[in-house]
Amino acid sequence: MPNKQAVWQDKKLWALALAETLAWAGLFYVFPASLLRWSDHFGWSIAELSLGFTFALLASALGSIAAGRLIDRGWSRLLMTGSVVTGALLILLLPSVNLIWQFYVVWIFIGITLSGCLYEPCFSYLTKTYKENAKSPIIMVTLFAGFASTISYPVTNLLSNVFGWEIGIYIFSAALCIVTAPLFWFGVSGRDFREEPKVRREEVESLKISCNERLPLLETIVPVLRNPIFWGLFVTFAAFASNHGMVVSQIFPLLESRDVSPNLALLLASCIGPMQVAARLILFAAESVTGRSVPMVKVAIFSLICLSLSSLTLSFGSTSTALIVGFVILQGGPYGLVSIIKPVVTAEALGTANFGIVSSMAGMGSVWSFALAPGIAGVIAESWSYDAVLGTTFSIAVIGIIGLLTTLHLRKKTVQCPGIRNSA
Numbered sequence: 001m002p003n004k005q006a007v008w009q010d011k012k013l014w015a016l017a018l019a020e021t022l023a024w025a026g027l028f029y030v031f032p033a034s035l036l037r038w039s040d041h042f043g044w045s046i047a048e049l050s051l052g053f054t055f056a057l058l059a060s061a062l063g064s065i066a067a068g069r070l071i072d073r074g075w076s077r078l079l080m081t082g083s084v085v086t087g088a089l090l091i092l093l094l095p096s097v098n099l100i101w102q103f104y105v106v107w108i109f110i111g112i113t114l115s116g117c118l119y120e121p122c123f124s125y126l127t128k129t130y131k132e133n134a135k136s137p138i139i140m141v142t143l144f145a146g147f148a149s150t151i152s153y154p155v156t157n158l159l160s161n162v163f164g165w166e167i168g169i170y171i172f173s174a175a176l177c178i179v180t181a182p183l184f185w186f187g188v189s190g191r192d193f194r195e196e197p198k199v200r201r202e203e204v205e206s207l208k209i210s211c212n213e214r215l216p217l218l219e220t221i222v223p224v225l226r227n228p229i230f231w232g233l234f235v236t237f238a239a240f241a242s243n244h245g246m247v248v249s250q251i252f253p254l255l256e257s258r259d260v261s262p263n264l265a266l267l268l269a270s271c272i273g274p275m276q277v278a279a280r281l282i283l284f285a286a287e288s289v290t291g292r293s294v295p296m297v298k299v300a301i302f303s304l305i306c307l308s309l310s311s312l313t314l315s316f317g318s319t320s321t322a323l324i325v326g327f328v329i330l331q332g333g334p335y336g337l338v339s340i341i342k343p344v345v346t347a348e349a350l351g352t353a354n355f356g357i358v359s360s361m362a363g364m365g366s367v368w369s370f371a372l373a374p375g376i377a378g379v380i381a382e383s384w385s386y387d388a389v390l391g392t393t394f395s396i397a398v399i400g401i402i403g404l405l406t407t408l409h410l411r412k413k414t415v416q417c418p419g420i421r422n423s424a
Helices: 002-007 011-028 030-042 047-074 075-091 100-114 117-133 135-145 148-163 165-189 201-208 218-225 230-250 252-256 262-269 274-289 296-316 321-336 339-349 355-383 386-415 418-423
Strands: none
Touching: 002 135, 011 030, 011 075, 011 100, 011 117, 011 135, 011 148, 011 165, 011 274, 030 047, 030 100, 030 165, 030 201, 030 386, 047 075, 047 100, 047 117, 047 355, 075 100, 075 165, 075 321, 100 274, 117 135, 117 339, 117 355, 135 274, 135 339, 218 355, 230 252, 230 296, 230 321, 230 339, 230 386, 252 262, 252 386, 262 274, 274 321, 296 321, 296 339, 321 355, 339 355, 339 418, 355 386
């Protein structure tokens, strides 16, 4: 497999990185970027419209199982290209909806297409392709796609102001079909391996899978669900998503509760995204300078510690601008590494056999948590206070740390099992 320098010289990876950036901008971030205009146009409340996005994320989680299976069967190219084209055609329906249930149905189907073209399928494909060397390609993709919101928000605003939001949607749809789809087709071409990768003996014992045959769906899923290591990762990834989802969905009222001025709150909130990209750049620079791969398990533990500290920092930092800035750094940067942590740690803990579906299953808790977190945070804030929200996010991060440490213990115990060692 290629080294780090070869990764950055690979035209197909450049195409895939650009395709992911445009897919996120045109299918995911177009929702929050257009939310206020849709409310004015349709006359529906923000809460009613936002429920459509929740439905989309839940549909994406369910669709990820089928997407993972298709990736394991070697259909990544058709999956990602077809998903982005289908999503592009579906957003064309948005200007035509008249009833709120129609809006929900459109976004449910868009959510299914998201499961086939965003990070989860892309990183499953890269992991199956590059195996233990997948981290560098994944970092490269995330560095580009981290700017998707930076593209989507101003472009959506510009197009809506000049032509109207409906024409803006049509332009996004055309760009996804004409530009993004060919980039996916080229970026995934020529590398879709259909054979199962070799697996370590302990992986065969722990997951009851064979490296010589592709198992039926249930025979793949059931052993994974019985594996406690899988549930440790499930809880860990869910903790990452629910912590961040609660914070970013309530970022403005959270900062307002700390007597932060509206202008400063806007500035601080807008810095969370760049902090994510900065963290990825730091990881990439650290590995490039030292020539060593940074263990992603340690990065995951460090990130969860930072997320827990970010909640404590904001809890006790209402009178200190420096502490509030620290909250933004501790919240934004570590979460930016999650997109790299998830596929790499999953592959290290559960192996790369049937990775598409295994990775999708491990990530379902993350998607569900991110979808439900805003509503849960709102209920906690209304029922108690924003101090209670911060206490909840702190506790969730701690649960994530416990889950990951438990996973590491179980993994170590599995590797050191005498029966496995003797059979090697």
